[in-house]
Amino acid sequence: MANQKIKTNDVILQTVTQIILFIIIIFSIYLFFAGHNAPGGGFIGGLMTASAIVLLLIAFDIKTVKKIIPINYILLTSIGLMIAVLSGVGSFFYNESFLSHTFDHFHLPLLGETELATATIFDLGVYLVVIGVTMTIIQTIGETE
Amino acid sequence: MIVISKIVIGYLILQGALLSLISSIGIIRLPDIYTRNHAASKSATLGIISILLGVFLDFWIVEGYMNARIILGIIFVFCTAPVAGHLISRAAYNTGIPMSEKTVKDDLRAKKKRSVQ
Numbered sequence: 001m002a003n004q005k006i007k008t009n010d011v012i013l014q015t016v017t018q019i020i021l022f023i024i025i026i027f028s029i030y031l032f033f034a035g036h037n038a039p040g041g042g043f044i045g046g047l048m049t050a051s052a053i054v055l056l057l058i059a060f061d062i063k064t065v066k067k068i069i070p071i072n073y074i075l076l077t078s079i080g081l082m083i084a085v086l087s088g089v090g091s092f093f094y095n096e097s098f099l100s101h102t103f104d105h106f107h108l109p110l111l112g113e114t115e116l117a118t119a120t121i122f123d124l125g126v127y128l129v130v131i132g133v134t135m136t137i138i139q140t141i142g143e144t145e
Numbered sequence: 146m147i148v149i150s151k152i153v154i155g156y157l158i159l160q161g162a163l164l165s166l167i168s169s170i171g172i173i174r175l176p177d178i179y180t181r182n183h184a185a186s187k188s189a190t191l192g193i194i195s196i197l198l199g200v201f202l203d204f205w206i207v208e209g210y211m212n213a214r215i216i217l218g219i220i221f222v223f224c225t226a227p228v229a230g231h232l233i234s235r236a237a238y239n240t241g242i243p244m245s246e247k248t249v250k251d252d253l254r255a256k257k258k259r260s261v262q
Contacts, residue, residue: 016228023221027214 010059017059024052032127033120042123046130053135062142073135080128087121150206154199161195164188176245178237186230193226194219 028048035041056065088099103117171184201215238253 012228012231016224020221020224023217027217030214 014059017055021052021055024055025049028052032123035123036115036117036119042126043130046127047134049127050131050134050138053131054138057138057142062139073132073139075132077129077132077136080125080130080132082125083128084122084125087118087125090118090121147207150202154203154207157195157199157202161192161197161199164192164195168192176247178242179234179244182230182234182237186226186233190222190226193222197222 028045031040031048032042032045033040035045053065053069056068060068087101091098091100091102099122101117101119101122103115103119106114106116108114165188168184168188171188172181175181175184197215197219201212201219204210204212204215244251
Protein backbone atom coordinates (compact mmCIF):
# COMPACT_ATOMS: atom_id res chain seq x y z
CA MET A 1 0.00 0.00 0.00
CA ALA A 2 2.69 2.45 1.00
CA ASN A 3 4.64 1.71 -2.16
CA GLN A 4 1.68 2.58 -4.35
CA LYS A 5 1.02 5.76 -2.46
CA ILE A 6 4.57 7.01 -2.92
CA LYS A 7 4.79 5.76 -6.49
CA THR A 8 2.01 8.05 -7.68
CA ASN A 9 3.98 11.17 -6.71
CA ASP A 10 6.14 11.60 -9.82
CA VAL A 11 6.44 15.40 -9.78
CA ILE A 12 10.20 15.55 -10.34
CA LEU A 13 10.23 13.03 -13.19
CA GLN A 14 7.23 14.59 -14.93
CA THR A 15 8.53 18.17 -14.65
CA VAL A 16 11.96 17.25 -15.99
CA THR A 17 10.35 15.23 -18.78
CA GLN A 18 8.30 18.23 -19.87
CA ILE A 19 11.49 20.30 -20.23
CA ILE A 20 13.82 17.63 -21.61
CA LEU A 21 11.31 16.42 -24.21
CA PHE A 22 11.74 19.56 -26.30
CA ILE A 23 15.53 19.25 -26.29
CA ILE A 24 15.29 15.63 -27.49
CA ILE A 25 12.75 16.39 -30.22
CA ILE A 26 14.67 19.44 -31.46
CA PHE A 27 17.88 17.39 -31.52
CA SER A 28 16.14 14.59 -33.43
CA ILE A 29 14.87 17.07 -36.04
CA TYR A 30 18.38 18.50 -36.27
CA LEU A 31 19.75 14.97 -36.82
CA PHE A 32 17.14 14.36 -39.51
CA PHE A 33 18.17 17.44 -41.49
CA ALA A 34 21.91 17.04 -40.86
CA GLY A 35 21.94 13.60 -42.46
CA HIS A 36 23.11 14.77 -45.89
CA ASN A 37 26.44 16.33 -44.94
CA ALA A 38 27.06 15.20 -41.34
CA PRO A 39 26.34 12.14 -39.17
CA GLY A 40 22.60 11.76 -38.80
CA GLY A 41 19.70 10.95 -41.07
CA GLY A 42 16.24 9.47 -41.03
CA PHE A 43 17.00 6.37 -39.02
CA ILE A 44 18.59 7.83 -35.90
CA GLY A 45 16.35 10.91 -36.15
CA GLY A 46 13.32 8.63 -36.03
CA LEU A 47 14.77 6.55 -33.22
CA MET A 48 15.42 9.69 -31.20
CA THR A 49 11.88 11.02 -31.69
CA ALA A 50 10.57 7.60 -30.68
CA SER A 51 12.78 7.69 -27.58
CA ALA A 52 11.28 11.08 -26.67
CA ILE A 53 7.80 9.55 -26.86
CA VAL A 54 9.04 6.58 -24.81
CA LEU A 55 10.26 9.04 -22.16
CA LEU A 56 6.72 10.49 -22.11
CA LEU A 57 5.38 6.94 -21.71
CA ILE A 58 7.71 6.37 -18.73
CA ALA A 59 6.75 9.60 -17.00
CA PHE A 60 3.01 9.40 -17.71
CA ASP A 61 0.76 6.46 -18.50
CA ILE A 62 -0.32 5.13 -21.89
CA LYS A 63 -3.77 6.75 -21.87
CA THR A 64 -2.34 10.23 -21.24
CA VAL A 65 0.24 9.85 -24.00
CA LYS A 66 -2.47 8.68 -26.42
CA LYS A 67 -4.40 11.84 -25.54
CA ILE A 68 -1.33 14.07 -26.05
CA ILE A 69 -0.20 12.42 -29.31
CA PRO A 70 -3.30 10.98 -31.00
CA ILE A 71 -1.45 9.14 -33.77
CA ASN A 72 -2.16 5.67 -35.12
CA TYR A 73 1.41 4.43 -35.47
CA ILE A 74 0.54 1.61 -37.89
CA LEU A 75 -0.97 4.23 -40.20
CA LEU A 76 2.18 6.34 -39.72
CA THR A 77 4.32 3.39 -40.81
CA SER A 78 2.27 2.87 -43.96
CA ILE A 79 2.38 6.61 -44.78
CA GLY A 80 6.16 6.54 -44.40
CA LEU A 81 6.48 3.51 -46.69
CA MET A 82 4.24 5.21 -49.24
CA ILE A 83 6.34 8.41 -49.15
CA ALA A 84 9.54 6.39 -49.64
CA VAL A 85 8.10 4.44 -52.58
CA LEU A 86 6.59 7.55 -54.21
CA SER A 87 9.93 9.37 -53.95
CA GLY A 88 11.37 6.53 -56.04
CA VAL A 89 8.39 6.46 -58.45
CA GLY A 90 8.69 10.22 -59.03
CA SER A 91 11.82 9.69 -61.11
CA PHE A 92 9.73 7.83 -63.74
CA PHE A 93 8.16 11.13 -64.79
CA TYR A 94 11.58 12.41 -65.92
CA ASN A 95 12.53 9.25 -67.86
CA GLU A 96 14.98 8.16 -65.18
CA SER A 97 15.32 4.78 -63.51
CA PHE A 98 13.71 3.94 -60.16
CA LEU A 99 15.04 5.81 -57.07
CA SER A 100 17.35 8.13 -59.01
CA HIS A 101 17.49 11.31 -56.94
CA THR A 102 18.39 14.86 -57.88
CA PHE A 103 19.17 18.15 -56.16
CA ASP A 104 19.19 21.85 -56.95
CA HIS A 105 20.03 25.15 -55.28
CA PHE A 106 17.23 27.49 -54.22
CA HIS A 107 16.93 30.91 -52.61
CA LEU A 108 14.77 30.52 -49.53
CA PRO A 109 13.47 33.58 -47.60
CA LEU A 110 15.23 32.99 -44.25
CA LEU A 111 17.86 30.36 -45.00
CA GLY A 112 19.39 31.97 -48.10
CA GLU A 113 21.11 29.77 -50.67
CA THR A 114 20.05 26.22 -49.81
CA GLU A 115 20.66 22.91 -51.49
CA LEU A 116 17.41 20.97 -51.60
CA ALA A 117 17.67 17.29 -52.50
CA THR A 118 14.85 14.85 -53.22
CA ALA A 119 16.70 12.30 -51.08
CA THR A 120 15.23 14.22 -48.11
CA ILE A 121 11.77 12.96 -49.12
CA PHE A 122 13.02 9.39 -49.03
CA ASP A 123 14.60 10.12 -45.66
CA LEU A 124 11.29 11.49 -44.40
CA GLY A 125 9.72 8.15 -45.29
CA VAL A 126 12.42 6.30 -43.38
CA TYR A 127 11.92 8.68 -40.42
CA LEU A 128 8.17 8.05 -40.25
CA VAL A 129 8.59 4.26 -40.64
CA VAL A 130 11.15 4.11 -37.83
CA ILE A 131 8.91 6.12 -35.47
CA GLY A 132 5.88 4.02 -36.40
CA VAL A 133 7.54 0.62 -36.02
CA THR A 134 9.29 1.48 -32.74
CA MET A 135 6.18 2.94 -31.14
CA THR A 136 4.01 0.05 -32.37
CA ILE A 137 6.39 -2.47 -30.79
CA ILE A 138 6.59 -0.59 -27.49
CA GLN A 139 2.87 0.13 -27.23
CA THR A 140 1.98 -3.46 -28.05
CA ILE A 141 4.32 -4.78 -25.38
CA GLY A 142 3.14 -2.15 -22.89
CA GLU A 143 -0.56 -2.83 -23.34
CA THR A 144 -0.47 -6.62 -22.92
CA GLU A 145 -1.30 -7.72 -19.41
CA MET B 146 45.70 33.93 -25.81
CA ILE B 147 45.73 30.45 -27.39
CA VAL B 148 48.33 29.22 -24.90
CA ILE B 149 46.37 30.46 -21.87
CA SER B 150 43.16 28.92 -23.19
CA LYS B 151 44.96 25.65 -23.88
CA ILE B 152 46.08 25.58 -20.24
CA VAL B 153 42.50 26.25 -19.08
CA ILE B 154 41.14 23.56 -21.42
CA GLY B 155 43.71 21.06 -20.20
CA TYR B 156 42.85 21.89 -16.61
CA LEU B 157 39.11 21.45 -17.26
CA ILE B 158 39.54 18.06 -18.93
CA LEU B 159 41.95 16.82 -16.24
CA GLN B 160 39.56 18.02 -13.53
CA GLY B 161 36.69 16.17 -15.21
CA ALA B 162 38.67 12.95 -15.50
CA LEU B 163 39.83 13.25 -11.89
CA LEU B 164 36.26 13.84 -10.65
CA SER B 165 35.08 10.79 -12.58
CA LEU B 166 37.88 8.75 -10.99
CA ILE B 167 36.92 10.00 -7.51
CA SER B 168 33.31 9.13 -8.27
CA SER B 169 34.19 5.57 -9.24
CA ILE B 170 36.37 5.17 -6.13
CA GLY B 171 33.38 6.40 -4.11
CA ILE B 172 31.13 3.78 -5.71
CA ILE B 173 33.58 1.06 -4.66
CA ARG B 174 34.36 2.32 -1.16
CA LEU B 175 31.06 3.61 0.25
CA PRO B 176 28.93 1.25 2.38
CA ASP B 177 25.34 1.26 1.06
CA ILE B 178 23.37 2.12 -2.08
CA TYR B 179 22.34 5.61 -0.99
CA THR B 180 25.86 6.88 -0.33
CA ARG B 181 27.10 5.16 -3.48
CA ASN B 182 24.35 6.82 -5.47
CA HIS B 183 25.33 10.13 -3.93
CA ALA B 184 28.91 9.67 -5.14
CA ALA B 185 27.87 8.42 -8.57
CA SER B 186 25.26 11.02 -9.47
CA LYS B 187 26.93 14.13 -8.08
CA SER B 188 30.61 13.78 -8.80
CA ALA B 189 30.30 12.06 -12.17
CA THR B 190 27.88 14.75 -13.36
CA LEU B 191 30.33 17.55 -12.60
CA GLY B 192 33.13 15.48 -14.13
CA ILE B 193 31.29 14.97 -17.40
CA ILE B 194 30.25 18.63 -17.50
CA SER B 195 33.89 19.69 -17.01
CA ILE B 196 35.08 17.41 -19.81
CA LEU B 197 32.35 18.62 -22.17
CA LEU B 198 33.12 22.26 -21.35
CA GLY B 199 36.80 21.62 -22.06
CA VAL B 200 35.96 19.99 -25.40
CA PHE B 201 33.62 22.85 -26.29
CA LEU B 202 36.25 25.49 -25.49
CA ASP B 203 38.90 23.50 -27.40
CA PHE B 204 36.78 23.38 -30.54
CA TRP B 205 35.73 27.00 -30.15
CA ILE B 206 39.02 28.74 -29.36
CA VAL B 207 41.68 26.48 -30.83
CA GLU B 208 39.86 25.10 -33.89
CA GLY B 209 37.49 28.05 -34.42
CA TYR B 210 34.37 25.90 -34.62
CA MET B 211 31.38 26.73 -32.42
CA ASN B 212 29.54 23.53 -31.59
CA ALA B 213 26.16 24.20 -29.97
CA ARG B 214 25.41 20.50 -29.53
CA ILE B 215 27.97 20.28 -26.72
CA ILE B 216 26.22 23.13 -24.84
CA LEU B 217 22.95 21.25 -25.33
CA GLY B 218 24.64 18.12 -24.00
CA ILE B 219 25.87 20.00 -20.93
CA ILE B 220 22.35 21.29 -20.21
CA PHE B 221 20.92 17.82 -20.82
CA VAL B 222 23.34 16.02 -18.50
CA PHE B 223 22.93 18.74 -15.87
CA CYS B 224 19.13 18.27 -15.93
CA THR B 225 18.86 14.51 -16.19
CA ALA B 226 21.69 12.95 -14.17
CA PRO B 227 20.45 14.15 -10.73
CA VAL B 228 16.90 13.08 -11.61
CA ALA B 229 18.17 9.63 -12.56
CA GLY B 230 20.00 9.44 -9.22
CA HIS B 231 16.85 10.51 -7.39
CA LEU B 232 14.74 7.87 -9.14
CA ILE B 233 17.26 5.10 -8.47
CA SER B 234 17.45 6.04 -4.79
CA ARG B 235 13.68 6.19 -4.46
CA ALA B 236 13.23 2.85 -6.19
CA ALA B 237 15.81 1.35 -3.82
CA TYR B 238 14.03 2.78 -0.77
CA ASN B 239 10.60 1.63 -1.95
CA THR B 240 11.81 -1.91 -2.54
CA GLY B 241 13.15 -1.94 1.01
CA ILE B 242 16.90 -2.06 0.50
CA PRO B 243 18.50 -1.49 3.94
CA MET B 244 20.78 1.42 4.78
CA SER B 245 24.23 0.93 6.25
CA GLU B 246 24.50 0.09 9.96
CA LYS B 247 25.89 3.52 10.78
CA THR B 248 22.60 5.23 9.87
CA VAL B 249 21.14 7.06 12.88
CA LYS B 250 17.95 8.58 11.56
CA ASP B 251 15.26 7.61 9.03
CA ASP B 252 12.51 10.24 8.88
CA LEU B 253 10.88 8.86 5.75
CA ARG B 254 10.07 5.50 7.39
CA ALA B 255 8.05 7.17 10.17
CA LYS B 256 6.23 9.30 7.61
CA LYS B 257 5.41 6.29 5.42
CA LYS B 258 4.06 4.35 8.41
CA ARG B 259 1.85 7.29 9.37
CA SER B 260 0.46 7.62 5.84
CA VAL B 261 -0.43 3.92 5.78
CA GLN B 262 -2.41 4.06 9.04
